[in-house]
Amino acid sequence: MVTLKNILRTNAASCIAFGLIFLFIPSTVAEFLSTQKLASNTVILILGIGLIFNGLHLVWASLKPNPSKLLIIYFSTGDFLWVLATVLLIIFGIWITTPTGIIISLLISAVVGLLGVLQVIKRNEMGDY
Secondary structure, three states: OOOHHHHHHHHHHHHHHHHHHHHHOHHHHHHHHOOOOOOOOHHHHHHHHHHHHHHHHHHHHHHOOOOOHHHHHHHHHHHHHHHHHHHHHHHOOOOOOOHHHHHHHHHHHHHHHHHHHHHHHHHHHOOOO
């Protein structure tokens, strides 16, 4: 059954998994995504740390019996910003430039966007509390 708790935990697992990948193999991620030589892996490392913290925050939210609408909007807004940033980076040819990197980034972005939408839908089904 699709519940808000399950959606939050799926989102958390995704964030933590990608965060760990970004944290432990940033140069491999950079080479996979881009033909451009990045000056450093700092951006990928920072994203990795941010994703891990966001994932842990999602786990915490999933343990609450009735997470607030504001909390869910916060998470969903982050998901939608991730989608927007991915699309803009691809359109402008920044950091995501390899054909495989573009395809995988768009697929991941679609899943992230879907999780954001599902979070809002499921929370709205819970009512106003």
